[in-house]
Amino acid sequence: MILTRSEEMLLLAVHRLQHDAYGVKIRLLMKEFTGKEMAFGALFVQLDRLSQKELLKSYLSDPTPERGGRSKRIYQLTTEGKQALIRTKKVQDSIWENVNGLGLDKA
Amino acid sequence: MKSKRNRPPLIFEWLVKMFFPDRGSYSTVGDMHEQYSYINSTDGLFAAKWWYTKEVFKSIIPLFTHSIYWGIEMFLNYIKLAWRNFTRQKTNSFINLTGLTLGIASSIIILLFTLDELSFDKFNSKYDRIGRIITEEFQNNGESRFYPLTSGMVGKTLVQEYPEVEKHVNIIDRDVFGRFVVQRGEFQHHEADYLMTEPAFFEIFDYEMLIGNKSKVLHEPNEVVLTSTSAQLFFGDEDPIGEVLQTNRPFGNVKVVGVMNDPPGNSHLQFSMLISMSSLLTDNSNFTRIVSNWDISSMRTYLLFNSESSLNRFDGKLKQFDEKHATDVFGVKESAHIQKMENIHFGSTNYEIDRNYGARSINAVYILGIIGLFIVLSACINYSNLSIARYFNRAKEIGVRKVVGANKQQVLAQIFSESVFISVLAVLVSVGVVYLVLPTFNNYLDKNLTGISDNSLLFFGLIFFITLFVGMISGSLPAFFLSKLKTVSLMRLKLMPGNSVSVIKKSLVVLQFVISTVMIFATITVYNQLNFIKNKDLGFDQGQMLVVDINSRESRNNFQSIKNEFLNNPAVSSVTVSSRVPGDWKDFREIQVANFGQHESENIQMNFICVDEDFLNTFNISMREGSYFKGNPGLDSTKVVVNREVLRSLNISEPIGKIIQVTRRGNVYPVEIIGVVDDFNFRSLHQKVGPMVIGYYNSPFDAIDYYSLKVNMAGISETIKQLKAVHEKFDKGTPFEYNFLDEKIAEFYQRDVKESTIINSASLISILIACLGLFGLASYTAQQKVKEIGIRKVLGARDTEIVVFFSKGFLMLVAIAMLIAIPLGYHFMDQWLEGFAYRIDIGFSQVLFSAVAAILISVITISYQAIKASNNNPVDSIRAE
Numbered sequence: 004m005i006l007t008r009s010e011e012m013l014l015l016a017v018h019r020l021q022h023d024a025y026g027v028k029i030r031l032l033m034k035e036f037t038g039k040e041m042a043f044g045a046l047f048v049q050l051d052r053l054s055q056k057e058l059l060k061s062y063l064s065d066p067t068p069e070r071g072g073r074s075k076r077i078y079q080l081t082t083e084g085k086q087a088l089i090r091t092k093k094v095q096d097s098i099w100e101n102v103n104g105l106g107l108d109k110a
Numbered sequence: 111m112k113s114k115r116n117r118p119p120l121i122f123e124w125l126v127k128m129f130f131p132d133r134g135s136y137s138t139v140g141d142m143h144e145q146y147s148y149i150n151s152t153d154g155l156f157a158a159k160w161w162y163t164k165e166v167f168k169s170i171i172p173l174f175t176h177s178i179y180w181g182i183e184m185f186l187n188y189i190k191l192a193w194r195n196f197t198r199q200k201t202n203s204f205i206n207l208t209g210l211t212l213g214i215a216s217s218i219i220i221l222l223f224t225l226d227e228l229s230f231d232k233f234n235s236k237y238d239r240i241g242r243i244i245t246e247e248f249q250n251n252g253e254s255r256f257y258p259l260t261s262g263m264v265g266k267t268l269v270q271e272y273p274e275v276e277k278h279v280n281i282i283d284r285d286v287f288g289r290f291v292v293q294r295g296e297f298q299h300h301e302a303d304y305l306m307t308e309p310a311f312f313e314i315f316d317y318e319m320l321i322g323n324k325s326k327v328l329h330e331p332n333e334v335v336l337t338s339t340s341a342q343l344f345f346g347d348e349d350p351i352g353e354v355l356q357t358n359r360p361f362g363n364v365k366v367v368g369v370m371n372d373p374p375g376n377s378h379l380q381f382s383m384l385i386s387m388s389s390l391l392t393d394n395s396n397f398t399r400i401v402s403n404w405d406i407s408s409m410r411t412y413l414l415f416n417s418e419s420s421l422n423r424f425d426g427k428l429k430q431f432d433e434k435h436a437t438d439v440f441g442v443k444e445s446a447h448i449q450k451m452e453n454i455h456f457g458s459t460n461y462e463i464d465r466n467y468g469a470r471s472i473n474a475v476y477i478l479g480i481i482g483l484f485i486v487l488s489a490c491i492n493y494s495n496l497s498i499a500r501y502f503n504r505a506k507e508i509g510v511r512k513v514v515g516a517n518k519q520q521v522l523a524q525i526f527s528e529s530v531f532i533s534v535l536a537v538l539v540s541v542g543v544v545y546l547v548l549p550t551f552n553n554y555l556d557k558n559l560t561g562i563s564d565n566s567l568l569f570f571g572l573i574f575f576i577t578l579f580v581g582m583i584s585g586s587l588p589a590f591f592l593s594k595l596k597t598v599s600l601m602r603l604k605l606m607p608g609n610s611v612s613v614i615k616k617s618l619v620v621l622q623f624v625i626s627t628v629m630i631f632a633t634i635t636v637y638n639q640l641n642f643i644k645n646k647d648l649g650f651d652q653g654q655m656l657v658v659d660i661n662s663r664e665s666r667n668n669f670q671s672i673k674n675e676f677l678n679n680p681a682v683s684s685v686t687v688s689s690r691v692p693g694d695w696k697d698f699r700e701i702q703v704a705n706f707g708q709h710e711s712e713n714i715q716m717n718f719i720c721v722d723e724d725f726l727n728t729f730n731i732s733m734r735e736g737s738y739f740k741g742n743p744g745l746d747s748t749k750v751v752v753n754r755e756v757l758r759s760l761n762i763s764e765p766i767g768k769i770i771q772v773t774r775r776g777n778v779y780p781v782e783i784i785g786v787v788d789d790f791n792f793r794s795l796h797q798k799v800g801p802m803v804i805g806y807y808n809s810p811f812d813a814i815d816y817y818s819l820k821v822n823m824a825g826i827s828e829t830i831k832q833l834k835a836v837h838e839k840f841d842k843g844t845p846f847e848y849n850f851l852d853e854k855i856a857e858f859y860q861r862d863v864k865e866s867t868i869i870n871s872a873s874l875i876s877i878l879i880a881c882l883g884l885f886g887l888a889s890y891t892a893q894q895k896v897k898e899i900g901i902r903k904v905l906g907a908r909d910t911e912i913v914v915f916f917s918k919g920f921l922m923l924v925a926i927a928m929l930i931a932i933p934l935g936y937h938f939m940d941q942w943l944e945g946f947a948y949r950i951d952i953g954f955s956q957v958l959f960s961a962v963a964a965i966l967i968s969v970i971t972i973s974y975q976a977i978k979a980s981n982n983n984p985v986d987s988i989r990a991e
Contacts, residue, residue: 025137025141026137026138026140026141026142026144027141027144027145027148030141030145042165042168042169042172043138043141043142043145043165043169044165044168044169044170044171044172044173045168045169045172047138047169047172047173047176048172048173048175048176051176052176063137066140067140069143069144069147070140070141070143070144070147071117071139071140071143072140073136073137073139073140073143074136074137074140075137075140075141076137076138
């Protein structure tokens with residue numbers, strides 16, 4: 004299955020952050036990617052859908068005081084998640100192969 | 111560390127917990143908390159709270175859509191079923207939709223009204239840094255009076271002495287110079303809504319200029335900036351810039367230097383033109399002396415501060431300022447205060463001489479809000495009650511869903527999507543209804559409410575919120591009961607609602623009727639009180655009285671001749687001149703009065719009018735003892751007639767011949783009491799009759815300002831034409847201006863009349879909603895009891911017995927509601943009546959009347975179903991089993 008652009012970005016963000024991949028950090032990284040701030044609600048919805056599709060798994064860390072005594076939910080890619088990313092990358096590469104006349108070089 | 115300050119707003123945290131599906135672990139709540147703490151440490155607590163609030167609202171929408179994500183298909187199925195049920199159950203749907211529409215439409219209007227009220231003066235970009243000076247005047251009786259006027263010295267001295275005060279602007283309105291006539295060519299206009307001010311006006315406030323440069327106008331004397339309405343009035347479509355308007359008051363001609371937009375309707379300052387104050391400040395003018403006197407309060411002074419916090423702290427510093435600049439009066443008998451602009455609209459109810467457009471007490475907004483909430487709740491109750499009944503008939507459908515694998519959440523989702531579905535429908539219909547009735551409402555309340563304005567985003571947000579709120583509240587009760595039921599019991603052939611369900615349903619009906627009965631009670635009380643005011647004997651004649659203003663020296667000096675010529679008109683039976691009339695719409699002159707020879711500190715403030723010898727018989731005021739003015743200017747000028755309240759406040763037992771002293775502007779005048787009149791209500795009935803001293807027209811305290819004519823109302827328009835001709839003969843400069851006294855007096859109660867209309871319509875709506883609910887429940891009960899009634903009939907019950915049997919239960923509920931509602935209504939309305947000095951007492955008859963009205967209304971509502979049930983042929987109803 005091919006990922007949508009935002010799914011792709013989210014999975015990559017989770018992958019990059021490794022053991023630090025929880026809501027606040029993911030949201031920050033997404034802001035770096037896109038320049039836009041996501042609401043926590045929207046972020047949660049996306050992560051939850053990816054978990055339901057079993058592209059992500061998650062576990063709870065120990066509670067920390069600056070979080071009002073709440074745990075972090077730390078996300079990780081599943082094998083399916085990794086495969087989906089690789090597949091998406093391949094498809095993208097093949098789409099972009101030999102594209103001329105867009106002015107890609109100048110940009 | 112767990113400190114309170116570091117917590118996000120609790121209610122929103124709760125909302126997040128409600129909506130995020132990973133409720134148990136709260137990791138997302140934690141994420142938001144972490145970000146909140148971060149913002150708190152960088153941008154401060156307020157920014158953090160604001161961010162949190164925004165974030166919650168931004169998050170709710172995706173989370174809500176997510177919660178139905180697991181199957182758009184399923185969701186569409188729910189909507190489909192909701193629609194089928196909606197179209198099948200016509201009565202139910204009609205009741206629900208009508209009730210919710212009425213409730214939502216009223217709350218939308220109330221919401222618009224409230225938003226408008228809360229937006230007052232906020233168009234000013236420096237809103238939170240502006241304050242105005244309030245003077246507190248200490249009176250001899252230990253009480254204080256407050257008014258927003260101060261000396262011309264205060265503003266500029268404050269700017270000089272306190273660095274945090276950046277700018278000041280002084281404003282003078284008609285309270286100082288009165289109205290004047292503005293003339294262009296032949297066209298004359300009485301101008302009452304002008305302000306005289308300084309260039310800083312445009313630097314402090316954000317009024318929009320259409321033509322002309324804000325920073326260049328009002329510097330020179332005799333300049334005027336017109337609002338677009340008055341530019342239209344004087345110049346039509348011509349270009350007014352550079353044109354000259356003539357005035358008959360101190361500054362002569364004024365040149366138009368700019369045109370500005372009309373002040374917005376939510377501005378406490380309303381005006382038609384701005385005249386440069388420098389017009390008055392010529393080197394030696396009397397006014398220059400007045401302005402530089404610390405003891406004369408004639409200016410409305412607004413200050414601009416460098417920050418909100420320095421404005422907040424400033425009131426404390428004014429004490430020092432008072433002491434530093436103390437004179438005999440300033441700082442001793444008066445003290446200065448500062449009022450923040452945000453408090454001007456709601457916080458000025460105690461201020462006198464306050465030209466504060468639209469000012470009202472915040473309580474009015476609260477009461478309206480509560481009424482709106484109750485109406486919506488009542489509509490939600492209808493939905494809950496009817497849909498519980500309906501769901502028990504549909505139990506099998508839910509049972510089947512559960513059997514094929516629906517979990518509890520999905521059952522809840524179905525119930526809520528149905529209730530939200532109908533609430534969306536109702537919101538759509540009510541938005542239509544609101545747009546239909548809004549013009550009438552605006553017209554009536556003198557507002558300009560539209561949904562689409564600066565606030566439209568907030569408004570649509572709130573509409574969305576209402577939709578969800580109504581849907582959730584309505585759905586919560588059926589959801590609560592149905593989700594508790596076991597699948598097996600859902601699948602049973604017929605499901606009877608349990609005991610707890612019917613208790614809750616019944617208490618909701620009681621609640622509805624409590625609300626309606628309180629509203630009926632309020633309606634009756636308000637009606638009675640307004641009637642009482644209308645018919646109360648004020649102590650003088652208000653009917654058939656024509657009051658003509660004296661606006662010029664010619665009219666005042668020739669009053670004897672004008673009076674005689676007025677009297678020559680056959681329709682006029684009597685004429686008098688006076689400085690004020692009973693029931694006057696302008697402020698009465700205030701004088702300081704004490705017994706003769708007493709110290710100034712014994713002075714008591716009293717009202718004063720001066721009159722001629724025909725005043726008493728024209729107004730038909732009755733004399734208590736002594737004599738009245740004889741019409742001899744030489745003798746009468748040192749004599750006064752007083753009302754009984756004067757005797758009470760000065761402790762005089764034998765008034766006739768008694769000498770009292772009047773202090774005005776530092777001079778003491780001894781005057782002799784020659785007569786006592788009955789107390790008459792010279793002000794509105796909101797106020798008690800105060801002490802009133804009546805002097806002769808040539809007394810030094812005031813000058814005549816009105817002709818009052820007792821006229822025959824037949825052919826009144828012809829009479830007015832003739833009177834106008836008389837007036838023009840003597841006074842060519844000013845237009846003939848007249849009022850009917852009874853119409854002016856009615857204006858005192860306009861606000862009460864408007865309040866009563868709002869209460870009436872609110873109570874009508876709440877009664878309607880409650881009746882709809884009762885009707886729905888009755889039809890449901892009729893359905894349930896069809897067999898029981900059939901059997902009763904077979905066994906020989908008569909139709910009347912059936913009707914009684916059927917209605918008994920409902921009437922019981924209404925009776926319980928009555929017991930709760932009447933003390934409540936009594937309490938609220940007693941408080942409302944406190945606002946009147948002359949008020950009715952709430953009597954047994956009112957209690958009885960509202961009880962009978964509520965019961966009658968419910969009997970009529972039920973009777974349709976009751977009679978229908980009793981007319982049923984038992985053969986039809988018992989045949990099938």
